[in-house]
Amino acid sequence: MGFNDVTSTCSDSISRRNFLKTAMGTAGVAACAPMGFPCLAAAKKRPLKLGYLPITDATPLLVAYSLGYFSHEGLEVERPVMVRSWNILTESFLTGKFDLVHMLFPIPVWMRFKQNIPVKVLAWDHTNGSAVTVRANSGIDRFADLAGKQVGVPSWYSMHNLVMQLGLQAQGLEPVIRPPGSTLGSNEVNLFVLPPPDMPQALLGNKIDAFIVADPFNALAQEKFSAKVMRYSGDIWKNHPCCVIVTHEHLIQENQIIIQKAVNAIVRAQAWCLQNPKETAHLLSREGDGFLPVNESVLNRVFGAIPETELVHPQWHVERIGFQPFPFPSATRFILEQMKKTKVEGNTDFLMHLDTSAAVAQLVDDRFVRKALDDMGGFKGFCRCDMEDIFTREETIEIN
Amino acid sequence: MSPFFTRVWAGWRYELAGLVIFACVWAAVTQFIFTRPELYHFKGFLPGPTLGALTEAFQNSKFWMSVFASLRRILVGIVISASIGLPLGVLIGFFARVRKFTYSPIQFVRMISPLSWMPIALLLFSSFEGAVHFLIVMATICPIILNTAIGVININPQWIKMALNQGADNIQLIQTIVIPYSIPHMMTSIRLALGIAWIVLVPAEFLGVSSGLGYLINDARDTMEYDKLMAVIISIGILGFILDKGFQKVQHRFRRSWSDKV
Numbered sequence: 001m002g003f004n005d006v007t008s009t010c011s012d013s014i015s016r017r018n019f020l021k022t023a024m025g026t027a028g029v030a031a032c033a034p035m036g037f038p039c040l041a042a043a044k045k046r047p048l049k050l051g052y053l054p055i056t057d058a059t060p061l062l063v064a065y066s067l068g069y070f071s072h073e074g075l076e077v078e079r080p081v082m083v084r085s086w087n088i089l090t091e092s093f094l095t096g097k098f099d100l101v102h103m104l105f106p107i108p109v110w111m112r113f114k115q116n117i118p119v120k121v122l123a124w125d126h127t128n129g130s131a132v133t134v135r136a137n138s139g140i141d142r143f144a145d146l147a148g149k150q151v152g153v154p155s156w157y158s159m160h161n162l163v164m165q166l167g168l169q170a171q172g173l174e175p176v177i178r179p180p181g182s183t184l185g186s187n188e189v190n191l192f193v194l195p196p197p198d199m200p201q202a203l204l205g206n207k208i209d210a211f212i213v214a215d216p217f218n219a220l221a222q223e224k225f226s227a228k229v230m231r232y233s234g235d236i237w238k239n240h241p242c243c244v245i246v247t248h249e250h251l252i253q254e255n256q257i258i259i260q261k262a263v264n265a266i267v268r269a270q271a272w273c274l275q276n277p278k279e280t281a282h283l284l285s286r287e288g289d290g291f292l293p294v295n296e297s298v299l300n301r302v303f304g305a306i307p308e309t310e311l312v313h314p315q316w317h318v319e320r321i322g323f324q325p326f327p328f329p330s331a332t333r334f335i336l337e338q339m340k341k342t343k344v345e346g347n348t349d350f351l352m353h354l355d356t357s358a359a360v361a362q363l364v365d366d367r368f369v370r371k372a373l374d375d376m377g378g379f380k381g382f383c384r385c386d387m388e389d390i391f392t393r394e395e396t397i398e399i400n
Numbered sequence: 401m402s403p404f405f406t407r408v409w410a411g412w413r414y415e416l417a418g419l420v421i422f423a424c425v426w427a428a429v430t431q432f433i434f435t436r437p438e439l440y441h442f443k444g445f446l447p448g449p450t451l452g453a454l455t456e457a458f459q460n461s462k463f464w465m466s467v468f469a470s471l472r473r474i475l476v477g478i479v480i481s482a483s484i485g486l487p488l489g490v491l492i493g494f495f496a497r498v499r500k501f502t503y504s505p506i507q508f509v510r511m512i513s514p515l516s517w518m519p520i521a522l523l524l525f526s527s528f529e530g531a532v533h534f535l536i537v538m539a540t541i542c543p544i545i546l547n548t549a550i551g552v553i554n555i556n557p558q559w560i561k562m563a564l565n566q567g568a569d570n571i572q573l574i575q576t577i578v579i580p581y582s583i584p585h586m587m588t589s590i591r592l593a594l595g596i597a598w599i600v601l602v603p604a605e606f607l608g609v610s611s612g613l614g615y616l617i618n619d620a621r622d623t624m625e626y627d628k629l630m631a632v633i634i635s636i637g638i639l640g641f642i643l644d645k646g647f648q649k650v651q652h653r654f655r656r657s658w659s660d661k662v
Contacts, residue, residue, distance in 0.1 A: 051608065054622055081528070081608035084618055088518070088606060095523045097608070197622045204441060224624050225441050293619040 047076035048262065051089055051098035054082055054292050055196070055214045056302050056321055057243040058102055059280060060125055062291045064269035066283055073261035080291070085195065086155050099251055100262060102243040105335055106157040112363050114350040118249035121327060122263055123369040125243035126270070128234030129302075129321035130160055131218040132167075134210045135203060136228045142400055143167040143231075148184045152194035152202060152211035156344035159242045160212040161191065162335065163233055165342045170399040175343050180207070191343070203227060214242065215321060216294045219301040234318035235311050238396035241331050252365065263325075263368040267376065270323035274382060277303035312400060324382045325369050328393050332360045423447070444626025453631035462611070467635065469611040473529075473604075474597045477536025481593060484537075485544030486586050492545060493552025494570075494578055506542060514539035514600050518607070528608040532601075539600040540593035547592065551585025552578055587651040591644060598640055613639075 050065065052058035061080055064070055070077040081098070083089050086107065093101050094117065102125040111117045134140040140149070146168065153161040165175045168189050176188045184190055194202060199211040200221040210230065211217075221227035233240060245266060252259050273280045281299035282288045292299070302321055308314045336356045340348075370391075373379065427447045434442045443449060457463040492499050492506075517538050521531035559577055568576070605614030613632050620629035 082610065083608045084606040088522070088608075091519045091522045092528075092608065097522065097526075097528070197618075200624060220624060293622050295623070298623075 047078055048100065048258070049078055049098050050080040051092055051101045052080050052082055052291075053084070053086070053089055053102075054294075056216055056284070056292070056299070057104075057126060057129055057214050058291070059273055059284065059321070060266050060269045060323060061100065061102060061245075062284060062289075063273055063280060064265040066289050066291070067269065067272065069265035069268050070262065073265050075258065075261050075265070082291070084197075086158075093246070096248075100245060100247050103246045104155065104158045104160075105241055105244050105332075106159065106162060106339060107155075108244065108246050108363060109336065109339060109359075110157045113354055113359065119246055119363075120249050120252055120365045121332075121363055122245045122247055122259065122365060123266065123325040123372075124241045124327050125245050125266075127239040127241060127322040127324050128232065128318055129242050130163070130212060130214045130233040131320075132164070132210055132212045132230040132233075133199075133203065133218045133221050133227050134230045136226050138209060138228070140210060140230055142171075143173070144171045146171075146189050146210060147173055147187055148189070149209035150180060150190050150192070150207070152199050152208045152213075153191055154196050154199075154213050155193060156346065159233075159240070159335075160214070161344065162338050162342050163236055163240070164191065164212045166338060166397070167231075167236060167399045169341070177343060177345055193345075200224065200227070215302040216292065216298050219298045220294070222301060223298050229310060232306060232311070232318070232320060234320070234322065235306075235313055235316070236397065236399055238313070238316045239318060239322055239324065240395075241327070241335075244327065256368075260368050260371060264372045264375065267325045267369065267372040270325055271376070271382065273303075274319075274323050313398060316396070326373065326379075326391065327364050327366050327369065328391075329360050329364070330393060330395050332364055333357065334395050336360070441624065442626055444628070445630055449627035450630035450634065453625075453627035454634060457628070457631050457635065463616070463635075466611045466613050466616050467639065469609070469615075470601055470605075470613040471639065473532050473536065473612065474594070474601060477533050477597055478540060478590065478593055480533065481537045481540040481544055482586075482590055485541045485589070485593075486548055489545040489548025489586070489589070490552055490574065490578060490582065493549035493582070494574060499549065506545060509538075510542040510546075512538075515603050522607070531607055532604045532609060535604040536597045536600055539596050543592045543596060544586075544589040547589030548582055548586050551582035551588075554585075555581050583654045584651065587647065587654060591647050591651070594643055594647070595640065598636060 048070070050061050052061055058080070065077055065080055083092060086104070089098075089101055089103070090107060090111070092098055093103075094111075100122075105121075108119050108121050111119050140146060151164060153164060155161065168175050172187065174185075174188050175191050176184070177192065178184070178190050180190070180192055182190065194208070194211065196213045196217050199208070199213055199217055202208045203211055203221060204225055204227075212233075218227075218229055222229065233242070245263070247259065278300070281303045282296055284292045285294055285296040285299050286292075287296045304320070306318075306320050311318075333356050336351075336354060336359055340351045340354075430445045430447065433439065434445050444453070488502075492502055514535050517535055518531075521534040521538075525531045525534060555578060559581075560573060563573055563577060601612070602614035602617050605612045606618060609615060613636055616632045617629055620626065620632065
């Protein structure tokens with residue numbers, strides 16, 4: 001079935017109704033009938049649908065839409081739809097409400113290899129973009145200072161949990177998952193999941209001692225109560241991936257041209273964001289197109305340069321949030337290996353049996369982004385990258 | 401709870417006094433808590449900033465769009481709930497066998513937090529709007545069914561016996577005795593459901609909708625703007641109050657029509 005087809009796909013509505021009857025019981029069916037319901041949500045609907053969370057990780061999708069890059073490629077795209085949590089984003093994606101979304105890298109790993117859902121990572125959405133934030137007067141300056149503290153992470157399957165535990169393990173600390181307020185050993189750090197919007201309040205109210213999360217929540221805490229960024233994530237792992245662009249495998253099989261066009265638009269948008277940080281901040285903010293419920297002053301912190309005094313590795317020249325589309329396999333491998341060592345709630349046996357190299361090939365489809373970069377004349381738009389051997393790199397990680 | 405909602409309350413003086421006292425308590429409590437220096441960032445909860453944000457909101461077209469969007473969701477949800485729940489409630493109240501048969505499923509569904517239906521709502525509906533309606537329906541339908549059924553059960557058995565003596569069949573019984581008698585209970589059930597619908601609305605608007613009062617509350621939390629948060633809370637209070645008042649009027653009218661027939 002074509003992707004941008006306008007024709008209705010509901011011709012088999014009767015059999016769907018029958019399915020619903022058995023699935024829901026009569027009251028539910030009656031409830032749905034008046035709402036123009038007959039299509040199961042999973043039925044394909046054109047035009048292309050994008051979903052996002054109100055965080056700066058969504059930037060390339062939003063900019064590509066707002067600057068008309070998708071339509072320039074000849075794609076019909078609806079205004080991206082905002083939802084408020086990773087769960088809702090994942091569920092909406094799985095039920096076919098979204099064709100393209102940004103997701104924290106461990107989420108598609110979990111979907112592909114634990115849930116056996118055929119998803120594909122098309123490109124990196126952005127690099128860096130997160131930070132560990134503490135209260136200004138807390139005296140926490142390095143990972144070692146987190147011993148015996150309570151730390152909030154946005155989700156177990158997040159880059160944030162992974163980077164946090166990487167830092168803790170490197171300092172010989174042990175991450176544990178216990179109820180908030182439990183007594184901790186001198187080398188233990190208690191992690192728990194907290195919705196990102198609640199993190200600044202929880203920090204301010206002394207419920208937690210630190211949190212690691214995507215912007216704008218770090219910038220918001222800095223702006224609202226002068227919280228201190230202990231470490232920018234890009235300052236721990238140089239230009240690490242965070243969110244990636246994810247789509248359904250069947251969409252790739254059905255129409256490669258559409259996917260190619262979408263990736264072209266996103267890559268173009270990433271290059272634009274790198275060159276126009278101020279404009280990007282304005283466009284996303286309430287004062288601009290209102291994609292994120294945040295004021296421009298907060299976003300200017302995110303897209304502005306990091307003051308050198310706040311960096312441990314100024315020689316790395318990392319942006320607070322950077323943009324670079326190519327999914328370096330070295331980073332994917334590192335993430336998969338690190339996920340095996342990262343504590344999460346729930347069963348992680350699926351990771352133990354995972355052959356890392358085969359998994360990278362199964363998960364990531366970099367054909368489209370290679371083509372898009374080729375068309376743009378290589379990595380020139382993303383000049384911070386190593387120009388010599390462009391499709392490989394070495395991961396630089398340094399924790400202190 | 402039920403008799404409280406069945407009665408029609410009059411006496412605007414008491415209502416006004418209650419409101420003023422409520423506002424004073426709010427002012428006193430927040431003044432006491434949120435003026436402490438370490439809670440400086442939460443001073444948006446104070447009446448002053450809240451009223452400022454409220455006046456600002458009233459002049460903002462996005463706010464009115466949100467009011468409209470939320471009201472529409474609530475009304476659509478309640479209408480669907482009522483159109484399923486009221487007839488079901490009558491049947492369940494009238495036929496003892498149906499009552500026994502439906503007891504366990506209804507008790508089962510009733511205890512489930514409507515928000516745990518979220519994944520199912522997303523799966524079943526192609527639009528986010530439909531999913532929000534579904535969540536409201538799931539939250540409000542059980543109170544409507546149960547209250548209506550209670551109304552039917554409470555009918556004076558003498559009336560039924562009298563009608564049966566005169567040869568009435570089930571349909572006639574339902575038409576002339578059961579439905580007219582249980583209308584006040586139906587009204588009560590819908591008044592209860594209205595309150596519950598507002599409760600579900602805020603989390604339901606976590607889904608992909610782009611306006612609504614719940615959406616504005618979520619926005620305010622995302623950006624730590626507590627004056628705006630309080631302004632929306634107060635608007636929801638005012639709207640709920642107006643809706644309930646309106647409903648009381650309707651309830652009043654139906655009550656009179658019933659007593660005329662008696």
